[in-house]
Each structure stands twice: as structure tokens, then as C-alpha cells.
Amino acid sequence: MPTTHSGRQWKVGRLAADTGLTVRTLHHYDDIGLVRPSGRTSTGHRLYEDRDVHRLYQVLALRQLGLSLDAIAAVTDGGASLSEILDAHRAYLDEQLAATRMLRAHVEMLGRKVRTSPDASVADFLEVIRGVIDVDDTIKQYFDESQLADLAERRAELGEDTIAAAETSWKVLIPRVDAALSAGMDPTCAEAQEMAAQWMGLLEQFHGGDDGLRESLYRMHTDNAQRIEQEFCGPSPEQIEFIAKANEARSA
Structure with missing residues (x-):
């Protein structure tokens, strides 16, 4: 990322090179209003100033957290508090983590079955998968995603x-x-x-x-x-x- 100095300007190609982004990405950020250049050259090329680069710093930092561009725009434009956005994003990550843990438990269980039953047919494995993945709606009312992942891991372990x-x-x-x-x-x-x-x-x-x-x-x-x-x-x-x-x- 470039070091900002008062009065300095960056053309889109140089800013892309300094940040490791592509020109196409910077164009997209401009098109959706996320990071717009403050000026243009006489030939219409984008010119970014210190404040634009500072905003790009913010966007890239939030992007590293996995926030969507819409969520980043809401924060940087003042339409939503960073705390609210991060709370919502953390809940989303928790769901993704639980889903990944559950999937890993299913793979572990199937891997064990492959090792112990090498002659099992595809139909046998599909039946096992259905039995493990299909969760009664009643159970979903009482166990959250993390708990369901815990149960899947316990099943794989046992x-x-x-x-x-x-x-x-x-x-x-x-x-x-x-x-x-x-x-x-x-x-x-x-x-x-x-x-x-x-x-x-x-x-x-x-x-x-x-x-x-x-x-x-x-x-x-x-x-x-x-x-x-x-x-x-x-x-x-x-x-x-x-x-x-x-x-x-x-x-x-």
C-alpha cells in the first residue's frame, strides 16, 4: 500500500501496482461508489488523492475480515456502525464454522467406513450420508448449529x-x-x-x-x-x- 503524502495523486495503474489490486478491481470499486477517485486527468483518466487512498485502506482492512462489499460500503459511508456489522459477520462466520465442522465430521465418518468396508457400494455410502445429514426438524428447534456440529463430531468419534x-x-x-x-x-x-x-x-x-x-x-x-x-x-x-x-x- 502506498505511503500517503499531502497533495500526492495516483493514477489508477500506479495505485493498482502499489496496492496489489488490479485495475479492474479499482474500476469496479469506482463503479459501485465504494472508492471513487477525487479527480480526473484532462484525458479522463482517474486520479486518486490522499483521502481516496485512506478510504481504500479502510476497504481493504475490512475486506480482510471477509466482509461483503455491501457491508463495507455501509460502514464506510456511515450507514451502519462497525460494531453492528462485525456482530452480524461474526454470527455468519460461526454458522460457516459449524457447517465446516459438521462436514468434516461426516467426511471422517465416511472415511472410516471406507477403510473398514472397502467393498461397500455407492448406494451403501449414500444411505449412510442420508442417515447422518438428514436432521429431524424437531431436533433443529432445540440444538443450534454449533451443537449439531458437536453431535456430528461425537458421532464420527464414536x-x-x-x-x-x-x-x-x-x-x-x-x-x-x-x-x-x-x-x-x-x-x-x-x-x-x-x-x-x-x-x-x-x-x-x-x-x-x-x-x-x-x-x-x-x-x-x-x-x-x-x-x-x-x-x-x-x-x-x-x-x-x-x-x-x-x-x-x-x-x-
């Missing part, structure tokens, strides 16, 4: 075999708890505490001890308990209450 084993464990454990309730089992007894330990361990596999994930999971279940029980054979409120008492006794 592996499909571990996930399948956990699903099988739930299918065995929930009927056991239901049978214990029907038999009038004391939730403080050793067998009930053993079931509570397994229950909490399976939940731990899901949320990994993250308080935010745990809270979102519990909130989702509370709001959708009937649907989860009917459509997914999830635990009933009575079963959850039994496990809560057993877990309290286990922790005492």
Missing part, C-alpha cells in the same frame, strides 16, 4: 458400531425399566441403581458431558415426550422418574 450398540442397549434397557415399574421395584435397590448407571452412561455418550447439549436434550424430551414415546419407543415420564430416583440413590 463410530457407527458404537452408535448401533448404544441403540441396541436402549432397546433392552427401556423394557427392563418398564418391567421393573410393573413389578413395583424399589428405585433405591441395587438393580435399579445398576439400570440408572447404564441409563446415565448412554446419555453421556450422546452429550459427552456438555451442559448445553444435556440441557437441550432434556428440553427436547420434555416438550416432545409423547411423540418420542409413541414414534420412537422412547422412555415414558414414569420410567424417567424411576431412573431419576434410582440415580439419586446411586449418587447419595
Whole structure:
């Protein structure tokens, strides 16, 4: 970037060379009103003065942050505060980062499957991709993009075999708890505490001890308990209450 001196002027070619930009870029900035030259030569060529170069400094600095040209124009023209623009841009970057993390987790999971199942067909991989990427709209209401990325990373870390084993464990454990309730089992007894330990361990596999994930999971279940029980054979409120008492006794 050129050093500015009072009264100095730059033709577009020299300014482009000094800044590393192209003449075409400077022309575009002029056309959209982002950085306009203060003067023209007698033959109509653009002439940039100190204040123009200073504005170009601002534009390039904001561009380095990844701001769009529209956002930069709003800031440099005083139409929006830099704080507001940066807050919005940070939120956008957070979404992009979460999406990248999720994509990386999916690639990691598929890479593991390729290594362990070299004979799998394209259809097999497409089925896996659909199962991992398709997220129920209900889940999206309770987990933000960052949390969904956390879950995708945990799934990739645990592996499909571990996930399948956990699903099988739930299918065995929930009927056991239901049978214990029907038999009038004391939730403080050793067998009930053993079931509570397994229950909490399976939940731990899901949320990994993250308080935010745990809270979102519990909130989702509370709001959708009937649907989860009917459509997914999830635990009933009575079963959850039994496990809560057993877990309290286990922790005492």
C-alpha cells in the first residue's frame, strides 16, 4: 500500500501496482461508489488523492475480515456502525464454522467406513450420508448449529458400531425399566441403581458431558415426550422418574 503524502495523486495503474489490486478491481470499486477517485486527468483518466487512498485502506482492512462489499460500503459511508456489522459477520462466520465442522465430521465418518468396508457400494455410502445429514426438524428447534456440529463430531468419534450398540442397549434397557415399574421395584435397590448407571452412561455418550447439549436434550424430551414415546419407543415420564430416583440413590 502506498505511503500517503499531502497533495500526492495516483493514477489508477500506479495505485493498482502499489496496492496489489488490479485495475479492474479499482474500476469496479469506482463503479459501485465504494472508492471513487477525487479527480480526473484532462484525458479522463482517474486520479486518486490522499483521502481516496485512506478510504481504500479502510476497504481493504475490512475486506480482510471477509466482509461483503455491501457491508463495507455501509460502514464506510456511515450507514451502519462497525460494531453492528462485525456482530452480524461474526454470527455468519460461526454458522460457516459449524457447517465446516459438521462436514468434516461426516467426511471422517465416511472415511472410516471406507477403510473398514472397502467393498461397500455407492448406494451403501449414500444411505449412510442420508442417515447422518438428514436432521429431524424437531431436533433443529432445540440444538443450534454449533451443537449439531458437536453431535456430528461425537458421532464420527464414536463410530457407527458404537452408535448401533448404544441403540441396541436402549432397546433392552427401556423394557427392563418398564418391567421393573410393573413389578413395583424399589428405585433405591441395587438393580435399579445398576439400570440408572447404564441409563446415565448412554446419555453421556450422546452429550459427552456438555451442559448445553444435556440441557437441550432434556428440553427436547420434555416438550416432545409423547411423540418420542409413541414414534420412537422412547422412555415414558414414569420410567424417567424411576431412573431419576434410582440415580439419586446411586449418587447419595
